[in-house]
Amino acid sequence: MYVDEENAKVVRFIYEQYSAGVYVPDIICKLNEKGVLHNGKPFALNTVYAILRNERYIGISRVRDEVYTNLYPQIIPTDLYEKVRKKLLCN
Numbered sequence: 001m002y003v004d005e006e007n008a009k010v011v012r013f014i015y016e017q018y019s020a021g022v023y024v025p026d027i028i029c030k031l032n033e034k035g036v037l038h039n040g041k042p043f044a045l046n047t048v049y050a051i052l053r054n055e056r057y058i059g060i061s062r063v064r065d066e067v068y069t070n071l072y073p074q075i076i077p078t079d080l081y082e083k084v085r086k087k088l089l090c091n
Contacts, residue, residue: 008075010036014051015076019083024048052084 010031017027028043038047051057058081059074060067 003073003075011051011057011075014048015057015080015084018052018087019080049088052088055081057081 013031014027017030018024022030024045027048028045031043036043038044055062056072057074057076058078059069059072061071062068
């Protein structure tokens with residue numbers, strides 16, 4: 001599986017910022033300032049939250065009742081994902 005490193009950097013940035021306590025609207029502002037777009041458009045709140053909840057970034061895919069750990073490469077450390085997940089559950 002090929003990892004688009006430019007997109008992976010954006011995903012890592014979003015996770016790192018959120019885990020450091022930066023609010024999603026502020027993350028979006030930073031991305032906009034850098035000229036980073038999602039599918040040719042500025043990031044939306046729901047897009048960033050979907051990224052923050054996506055287990056594929058830690059290499060996990062769920063299909064029906066099956067869990068696969070070998071379909072996607074892990075681009076976010078598991079401990080960072082778990083820290084973000086816990087913060088999302090508290091909000």
